[in-house]
Amino acid sequence: xxxxxxxxxxxxxxxxxxxxxxxxxxxxxxxxxxxxxxxxxxxxxxxxxxxxxxxxxxxxxxxxxxxxxxxxxxxxxxxxxxxxxxxxxxxxxxxxxxxxxxxxxxxxxxxxxxxxxxxxxxxxxxxxxxxxxx
Amino acid sequence: xxxxxxxxxxxxxxxxxxxxxxxxxxxxxxxxxxxxxxxxxxxxxxxxxxxxxxxxxxxxxxxxxxxxxxxxxxxxxxxxxxxxxxxxxxxxxxxxxxxxxxxxxxxxxxxxxxxxxxx
Numbered sequence: 001x002x003x004x005x006x007x008x009x010x011x012x013x014x015x016x017x018x019x020x021x022x023x024x025x026x027x028x029x030x031x032x033x034x035x036x037x038x039x040x041x042x043x044x045x046x047x048x049x050x051x052x053x054x055x056x057x058x059x060x061x062x063x064x065x066x067x068x069x070x071x072x073x074x075x076x077x078x079x080x081x082x083x084x085x086x087x088x089x090x091x092x093x094x095x096x097x098x099x100x101x102x103x104x105x106x107x108x109x110x111x112x113x114x115x116x117x118x119x120x121x122x123x124x125x126x127x128x129x130x131x132x133x134x
Numbered sequence: 135x136x137x138x139x140x141x142x143x144x145x146x147x148x149x150x151x152x153x154x155x156x157x158x159x160x161x162x163x164x165x166x167x168x169x170x171x172x173x174x175x176x177x178x179x180x181x182x183x184x185x186x187x188x189x190x191x192x193x194x195x196x197x198x199x200x201x202x203x204x205x206x207x208x209x210x211x212x213x214x215x216x217x218x219x220x221x222x223x224x225x226x227x228x229x230x231x232x233x234x235x236x237x238x239x240x241x242x243x244x245x246x247x248x249x250x251x252x253x
Binding site: 006011021030031033034036037040041049052061080084089091092095096099101105107108110111113114115117118119120122123124126127 | 168193194196197198201203205206207208209210214218235238239240241244245246247248249250252253
């Protein structure tokens with residue numbers, strides 16, 4: 001019984017740490033995308049693709065993608081898919097916080113209300129099991 | 135958002151949904167093979183290459199889009215893919231739309247319109 005209790009505690013910690021790592025990777029990739037875009041000045045030609053290939057932030061974005069994919073696959077083995085799915089979208093919050101401080105981005109009141117709607121939508125999708133089907 | 139950013143965003147959402155549908159099509163193909171053989175079969179599947187192409191293409195479109203809009207706004211707008219994938223799942227794989235899913239998609243759609251054009 002004691003072993004079972006301990007396993008439960010470890011599992012919970014494993015999931016919490018896993019979600020934090022997932023969030024960190026997702027945030028890293030989006031911030032890197034923004035910085036790579038700013039570095040390389042997108043244009044519709046081969047020269048831009050070359051600039052992207054040579055930019056360090058491109059590799060930050062790829063590292064974030066690969067890291068998030070591996071973490072996600074490991075988490076899916078143990079976490080219920082609803083909350084896990086929501087966790088893959090919660091980087092909208094961490095990215096917004098970083099954008100505020102790092103890039104000085106500001107939202108209008110309407111945009112803040114819109115963000116609340118989107119986050120509420122993600123949570124609704126994450127909650128519980130499926131209900132009546134159409 | 136200006137019209138170029140809006141076009142890039144819509145293109146991204148479309149390619150993302152197409153990529154997800156392609157991977158689903160590749161993954162659900164019935165096969166008896168296991169282990170390495172299964173992977174070999176998967177890699178010879180037409181849809182997996184469509185999916186990979188979508189992701190490569192999306193990588194560049196997404197970067198171009200983010201260079202035109204604030205990062206927080208762009209990332210919030212990307213949540214529309216929850217809705218496009220849901221609709222794609224319904225059309226191509228007959229996945230059920232539950233009341234909860236429709237409610238959630240509606241919240242996201244309202245939110246996306248406010249975040250995108252409520253400046």
